[in-house]
Every structure is written in C-alpha cells, then in structure tokens.
Amino acid sequence: MARTAAHKHFARTAAHQKTSGRLSSIVLEKLSGVLAYSFFDMSFKGDFIDIPPNDQLLSEVKVLEIEQAVAVVQGWKLRENKHWVKDISVGIVRGKKDYFDFTRGKAENSEGVEL
Numbered sequence: 279m280a281r282t283a284a285h286k287h288f289a290r291t292a293a294h295q296k297t298s299g300r301l302s303s304i305v306l307e308k309l310s311g312v313l314a315y316s317f318f319d320m321s322f323k324g325d326f327i328d329i330p331p332n333d334q335l336l337s338e339v340k341v342l343e344i345e346q347a348v349a350v351v352q353g354w355k356l357r358e359n360k361h362w363v364k365d366i367s368v369g370i371v372r373g374k375k376d377y378f379d380f381t382r383g384k385a386e387n388s389e390g391v392e393l
Contacts, residue, residue: 281316282354288312289363292380306377313370317347347371 288309295302314320336344351367369375 281312284312285309285316285367286363289367289380295381297378297381302381306380309380310377313367317350317371318343344371
C-alpha cells in the first residue's frame with residue numbers, strides 16, 4: 279500500500295513540473311526508484327547489474343514480473359480524472375513509455391482531461 283501511495287504521489291507531482299529542470303529530475307528519479315524496486319527483482323551478484331541488449335528476448339521470469347506489475351497498477355483505485363497515472367505507469371512497465379511522459383502530458387492526459 280505504501281509503495282502505491284508513493285508512486286501515485288510522485289507521478290502527480292511530476293505531472294506538474296516542467297519537462298526539464300532540477301525538481302523534475304529529482305521527482306522522476308524518485309518515481310523510477312519506487313517503480314523499479316517495488317515491482318522488479320533489482321538484486322544482482324557482483325559489482326554491477328548486467329543489462330541485456332534491447333533486442334534480447336525477455337525470459338519467462340521477466341515477462342511474469344512485468345505482467346504482475348501491470349496487474350497491480352491496473353488494480354489501483356484512482357479518482358475518475360486520475361486514470362492517466364495508471365495509463366502512463368502501465369506503459370512504463372511494458373517499455374512503451376518513459377518517465378518523461380508524466381511531465382510531457384501535464385496539460386492533458388490520455389483521455390483529454392486537464393489535470
């Protein structure tokens with residue numbers, strides 16, 4: 279529950295920031311940390327995380343992690359005009375959007391409703 283509240287808080291805060299700027303960078307950094315460490319296995323062995331190339335197929339474990347994260351996000355209870363948080367978050371988890379979409383879409387969300 280706490281991670282969901284933190285994620286929604288940082289997403290709403292990011293939506294009210296300029297795309298470039300120090301505060302925007304800080305908020306997006308916090309948002310990415312909450313999302314990554316809440317939904318994905320970020321553990322590693324050794325001195326670094328091995329990041330596979332973009333063209334490498336995901337393992338069954340990674341695909342399952344993504345779908346579980348999507349299910350959690352889609353289960354969030356949000357106010358009627360705040361579903362854009364869910365839409366962008368699911369896009370990020372699936373690799374179809376990036377964190378800057380929170381700041382880019384601050385004037386209008388995916389349903390055309392002003393924030």
